[in-house]
Amino acid sequence: MTEPKPIEAFPAQHVHDEGANGATIRWVISEADGSDNYALRVIELEPHGNTPHHSHWFEHQNYVVEGEGTVTIGDTVYPVKPGDVIFVPGGVPHQYRSTGATPLKFLCGIPQPWIKEARLARSGDWEPSRTLARRF
Numbered sequence: 001m002t003e004p005k006p007i008e009a010f011p012a013q014h015v016h017d018e019g020a021n022g023a024t025i026r027w028v029i030s031e032a033d034g035s036d037n038y039a040l041r042v043i044e045l046e047p048h049g050n051t052p053h054h055s056h057w058f059e060h061q062n063y064v065v066e067g068e069g070t071v072t073i074g075d076t077v078y079p080v081k082p083g084d085v086i087f088v089p090g091g092v093p094h095q096y097r098s099t100g101a102t103p104l105k106f107l108c109g110i111p112q113p114w115i116k117e118a119r120l121a122r123s124g125d126w127e128p129s130r131t132l133a134r135r136f
Contacts, residue, residue, distance in 0.1 A: 022049025045098035053095040060088040067104035
């Protein structure tokens, strides 16, 4: 993708992970667009919705676009609002919750190699890459 597109051009997919409630995700930049290193997603939580409480080896870079909520990083809960920037380190349990009367929407950047390796792991053809092996 090299030309701008409206957010509506990307389908909102329901998050079905255990513990998710009222959460959708839009993959707005990925390897399908020629991005080799990072993917950018838009996460939207309905009022009182939440992401699963989870952790993984890779970090997140988040930017709150609209709505109000909280992010739990480790054992600490932080309020979040539009304009807030959040860094979630790899390996740390985290969860977003919408606390307002309107949806909480935020951008979420993640490393592209994780996506490739996760897809391979699901297919059964996975062998750890040098990048992943260095992370453990």
